Amino acid sequence: MTPSAWDETTVRRVIDAHKERPGALLPILHALQTEFGHVPRGSVPLIAEALDRSRAEIHGVISFYPHFREQALGAHVLQICRGESCLAMGGEHLAEHAKERLGCEFHGTRADGAVTLEPVYCLGQCGCSPALQFDGEVYGRMTPARLDELLREKGLV
């Protein structure tokens, strides 16, 4: 996804497209994050107004869900599965390797802003453990060597 810059017209258009749906807030937040790569801070008062809810409430919902974020992430996102099945197949080792390669911890972004590393509690790929997700694409039966290969393919090392 290519995050776009703040643009109030777009934010209002997205909100208007969903605000009449029952339980509209999550669909709005998803649509904004798809559009901008994150939920821009400035959209909070606009959402609050459209849904007739307080800004604190909107912020509370955004901060509750790990998927929603108010800051842009790195250009790419690498998620390493932390589920038990992946741990049973060397997932811990894979996670340590990823941290070392990218020089950042979970929830951190590589110094050049190119990749953000995130933990994910299960990708549902337990039959091909350990698994990871890179920009929404899943990879199974991963090893540190295959991760290096993937990062090379993506031009990140």
Place this chain on the structure above:
Amino acid sequence: MSVTVYVPRDSSALAVGAEALAEAIQREAAQRGVDLRLARNGSRGLFWLEPLVEVATPAGRIAYGPVRAQDVPELFDAGFLAGGAHPTRLGPIEQIPYLQRQQRLTCARIGLIDPLDLDDYLAHGGYRGLHRALEHAPEEIVAAITASGLRGRGGAAFPAGIKWNTVREAPGNVKYVVANADEGDSGSFADRLIMEGDPFALIEGMTIAALAVGATQGYIYLRVEYPHAHATLERALATAYRAGYLGADVAGSGKRFDLEVRLGAGAYVCGEETALLESLEGKRGMVRSKPPLPALRGLFGQPTLVNNVLTLATVPYILAEGAEAYQQLGAGRSRGTLPIQLAGNIARPGLIEQPFGISLREILYDYGGGSATGRPLRAVQVGGPLGAYVPAAHFDLPLDYEVFAAQGAVLGHGSIVAFDDTVDMARMARHALAFCAAESCGKCTPCRLGSTRGVEVMDDVLAGRQVETKLALLRDLGETMRLGSLCALGGMTPYPVLSALEHFPEDFTAAAARSRLG
């Protein structure tokens, strides 16, 4: 004549190279001028064989796997389009023992059909259940579900018929049917297999449920971690609407049922049905106190039927084949079949649908082939991250809700994650508490604080500090969480923690800490 070749589009197959393989097959066929139809099926759930290719021959579908893209020219040379010999050839797919020995009812069509082809669904028994349902009054549909013995497959194992009847009898003009597709339990993937491999089964099951309880609107609450399932469901829903199976006049019955997908946002606790409803309403996924039951006051305060994907996807079978066909399978009060998900450190991970009563040992060794590493299996975690660890001494336990409960364990959603003898059970106990701390909604104190205090206690144990005192504290904390938490997240986190301590005390000693620290 055109030959049909099946390459799964299931995300687990894609995760190990199925897309590149499909492209390679088409490219090679074009180069050789071979008339080939590439069909994209779901996965059979035989994951160690993925990517698994099937070729339709006069002798049935012949399987090859695992196949890499670079194997493709060689496969053409070997005449695989006619079922020719090759080192990856597995023979007729239905005769692979892992599959042949199963009784697939809920998962009968996964891997068999093109999940987005409604005609393929219809040709394999699809929508027979709905048509049967339309011949009956709502209370008769509910009676069939009750008679089948079907219990909620999401983990709580509550009798589905009782829940359906409560919603049916609840007063209210507006009622909802919600599919809990927030399959957050690690080790679980059966919901995903259904949604990616046979989405119309879920849609049909929800439509029957709506007819039975009098609902006109349905939601599939799907976790955002499943982008492939999302895409497949959206396409299947559009097809069902176009074909008149959803909307104002379901299959010409004059009854309305609308259905849409709503995405979660990474919160595990939203798999708990009341937190899920809060989330659907656009709020933080905070667990509600019960009563009132969601069946009486659920989504937007209206009577709401919430069932897991597997429960709903089993409904068409029960309506089509009759409650008796389902009820006659199983053990004790656990009737029918369970789609078991075998994963972790296991040679042959996959989906195994069998009647209740099969033992862990049969699953782990006859199907699973033992550990992937070749080392002895030491423990399995059954029922997701909140399920108990079961030691090798108990591998003869039959899969049966009541038998597991009597052992202080749970079947949950039917996942089994295997560990070999290199696993450090004290670390797994810490992992369970850290998971609870990360995912707690924060509403009740035992879960919110207990999980964090538990991590601290386990850090002391792992480091060998005051081990006996800390373990007494851990047991006490576990009891408080189990009895005092509002929902299963805090209430069941003690299961993996205390079962690990009970069955593997040697990993929780000062000596273990010393060897851990090297």
